[in-house]
Amino acid sequence: MGLTVDIQKRVNGFSLVSSWEIGNELAVLFGYSGAGKSLTLQLIAGLMKPDSGVITANGKAYFDSGQDINIPPQHRSFGYVFQDLALFPHMTVKHNILYGAKGVAKDVRMERFSGMIESFRLHGLENKLPAEISGGQKQRVAFARALVRRPDVLLLDEPFSALDNPLRVEMRAFLLQVRKDFDIPVVLVTHDVVEAYTMPDTLIVYANGRVVQKGTPPEVFNSPLTQEVEELVLTRDHRVDIHPSIGLRPF
Amino acid sequence: MDASTLFSIKLSLQVAVVATIFVILLGVAVAYLLARKNFFGKEALDVLFTLPLVLPPTVTGYYLIVAFGRNGFIGRHIYELTGWSIMFTWYAAALASFVVALPLMIKTSRAAIESVDHDLINASYTLGHTELETAVKVVLPLSKRGILAGAVLSFARALGEFGATLMIAGNIPGKTDTMPLAIYSLAGSGDWEKASGMVVILTLMAGLFLYAANRCSRRLF
Numbered sequence: 001m002g003l004t005v006d007i008q009k010r011v012n013g014f015s016l017v018s019s020w021e022i023g024n025e026l027a028v029l030f031g032y033s034g035a036g037k038s039l040t041l042q043l044i045a046g047l048m049k050p051d052s053g054v055i056t057a058n059g060k061a062y063f064d065s066g067q068d069i070n071i072p073p074q075h076r077s078f079g080y081v082f083q084d085l086a087l088f089p090h091m092t093v094k095h096n097i098l099y100g101a102k103g104v105a106k107d108v109r110m111e112r113f114s115g116m117i118e119s120f121r122l123h124g125l126e127n128k129l130p131a132e133i134s135g136g137q138k139q140r141v142a143f144a145r146a147l148v149r150r151p152d153v154l155l156l157d158e159p160f161s162a163l164d165n166p167l168r169v170e171m172r173a174f175l176l177q178v179r180k181d182f183d184i185p186v187v188l189v190t191h192d193v194v195e196a197y198t199m200p201d202t203l204i205v206y207a208n209g210r211v212v213q214k215g216t217p218p219e220v221f222n223s224p225l226t227q228e229v230e231e232l233v234l235t236r237d238h239r240v241d242i243h244p245s246i247g248l249r250p251f
Numbered sequence: 252m253d254a255s256t257l258f259s260i261k262l263s264l265q266v267a268v269v270a271t272i273f274v275i276l277l278g279v280a281v282a283y284l285l286a287r288k289n290f291f292g293k294e295a296l297d298v299l300f301t302l303p304l305v306l307p308p309t310v311t312g313y314y315l316i317v318a319f320g321r322n323g324f325i326g327r328h329i330y331e332l333t334g335w336s337i338m339f340t341w342y343a344a345a346l347a348s349f350v351v352a353l354p355l356m357i358k359t360s361r362a363a364i365e366s367v368d369h370d371l372i373n374a375s376y377t378l379g380h381t382e383l384e385t386a387v388k389v390v391l392p393l394s395k396r397g398i399l400a401g402a403v404l405s406f407a408r409a410l411g412e413f414g415a416t417l418m419i420a421g422n423i424p425g426k427t428d429t430m431p432l433a434i435y436s437l438a439g440s441g442d443w444e445k446a447s448g449m450v451v452i453l454t455l456m457a458g459l460f461l462y463a464a465n466r467c468s469r470r471l472f
Contacts, residue, residue, distance in 0.1 A: 047373050073376040086374035090392050099388070102379040145378065 003185040007053030016209040026179045026186045030196040031206030037189040041155050045080050046073035057152050079146030079154040087130040093141050094126040100145035116144040136167050154186045205229050259433040267409040270348035274405045278356030286364035304354040312418025343420035344427050348409035356401040363397020403464040
């Protein structure tokens with residue numbers, strides 16, 4: 001069980017070498033913009049093709065340049081939440097979520113849908129369009145849509161970056177609940193130091209297209225291996241301020 | 252209103268409707284390919300389909316004769332197989348309208364399809380939907396404003412088509428004289444009363460149609 005990524009990609013002069021392995025846990029890919037985090041996520045999802053390497057989830061190879069395996073994104077069953085959420089503006093909340101239920105057997109579809117409405121607190125919004133609901137509700141719809149078919153992996157590309165602070169705090173707690181409810185590898189991309197510090201089981205730090213450090217947040221924050229990591233975590237003294245307000249797993 | 256005027260009105264509508272239906276079918280498909288795909292000869296294809304927009308309609312008509320005339324490279328085979336030629340029939344008028352209206356459809360639809368957010372398309376893929384499903388359920392619905400605008404422009408262009416139609420359908424009274432052609436004949440023979448009547452009708456029809464299209468596009472979106 002878990003997700004293994006060992007890939008290389010060159011695009012527009014930028015070189016990405018990404019190699020790590022996680023179990024059914026929450027991993028945060030942390031680094032400055034342009035460090036290769038989002039690119040890694042797109043490569044995992046199959047939206048772009050690595051030049052070489054291997055991607056496996058739960059023991060199954062989704063990409064393997066050596067064996068010429070490249071499963072298209074349609075057949076990966078990887079839930080993906082985009083930075084701008086990418087809700088379909090012409091579909092209601094209900095249709096957005098059901099659009100994600102492709103391949104779910106007809107007789108359990110509606111049951112699964114009701115379950116999503118229940119656990120993501122979307123009652124009464126089923127027939128509204130994305131433009132008619134709040135930012136937090138949109139987030140929850142995007143999560144429900146990505147999770148309704150019970151994907152093998154959940155990929156999150158800075159989904160909270162556009163939210164104002166109180167809502168972001170709420171959504172972080174919500175994501176930890178999702179991580180608990182769905183026992184799958186969850187990969188969260190962020191450049192937010194608070195998220196990097198408080199959320200993950202495993203923190204993977206990116207700089208200039210390379211993984212520069214991997215470990216638990218205390219390991220990384222207390223003993224940064226390189227200058228780049230040190231700079232990234234310099235703001236760690238904030239933890240005294242952030243913990244009481246967030247209330248997430250202090251360590 | 253006399254029988255020949257009525258005939259021209261009916262024929263014009265018939266030609267424009269048939270041409271627009273085929274313009275929508277082919278235009279949207281070509282626009283999708285040009286907007287979303289990269290393939291060898293893409294730019295050449297774009298130029299080919301856009302040419303009728305800038306060529307004089309008589310030149311477009313000339314090419315249609317070369318292609319579909321009884322000795323044309325396509326028309327010859329049709330004639331050999333069936334003994335029938337499209338020349339000087341109302342089908343030819345529809346073909347001429349189709350060819351000159353097609354670039355308007357392709358240009359506006361392509362722009363609309365290209366402006367659909369790529370994340371929405373990627374989202375559809377990660378949710379397990381094939382490219383065809385994504386095109387039908389996401390890309391085209393989000394491009395419908397541009398597609399409808401293209402259809403309206405194409406219909407208006409088809410209704411007013413003159414030059415290419417004259418070349419391959421001729422101006423045969425009671426057979427291929429659409430309103431623009433009938434107006435040309437009437438004015439040429441000095442029948443100003445009938446000509447002006449038809450001019451007013453054509454203008455009103457075009458105006459009414461645009462008004463209806465505007466209203467329905469407001470209601471739809």
